[in-house]
Amino acid sequence: MPGPRRTSVRPEKRMATKRDWPTIEVHLDAPELVPFQQVGTLYRHEVCTDLGVPFEYARSWLAHENAFLLDPRLDLWAGEQHPPHPAGASGIFLDSAPDRWGRVLMERCEAAAAEREQRPMRAL
Numbered sequence: 001m002p003g004p005r006r007t008s009v010r011p012e013k014r015m016a017t018k019r020d021w022p023t024i025e026v027h028l029d030a031p032e033l034v035p036f037q038q039v040g041t042l043y044r045h046e047v048c049t050d051l052g053v054p055f056e057y058a059r060s061w062l063a064h065e066n067a068f069l070l071d072p073r074l075d076l077w078a079g080e081q082h083p084p085h086p087a088g089a090s091g092i093f094l095d096s097a098p099d100r101w102g103r104v105l106m107e108r109c110e111a112a113a114a115e116r117e118q119r120p121m122r123a124l
Helices: 059-063 091-095 100-117
Strands: 023-030 034-043 055-057
Touching: 034 059, 055 059
Parallel strands: none
Antiparallel strands: 023 034, 034 055
8 A cells, every 4th residue: 555645845936027027228318309218118038038028118208298109019008018029129129229240249249258257158
């Protein structure tokens, strides 16, 4: 006859939420339109780099009398908004991102730094 059944209790793994992700503050510096201010926040997942990059407008921007859409696909409302392509970002942020050659140079620089510091390469 088998003995009593044992179960092990594992600590619960907490799922990382968007608030745990590294953030990038988005500011607008266009004095002809509005004073310099934060207009929102981008959230980047450190491990799953194939996830889209959510954006959230700052409440202060939404309350500003001259607030406008940063991108046609980013409506002026509170809460996170996800890019149309699951692994991308909204157009306004892609316009300022490095092109293919720029990404190659950044990856080479990171590979050299990782080798020098004897650590794995970071996902860019």
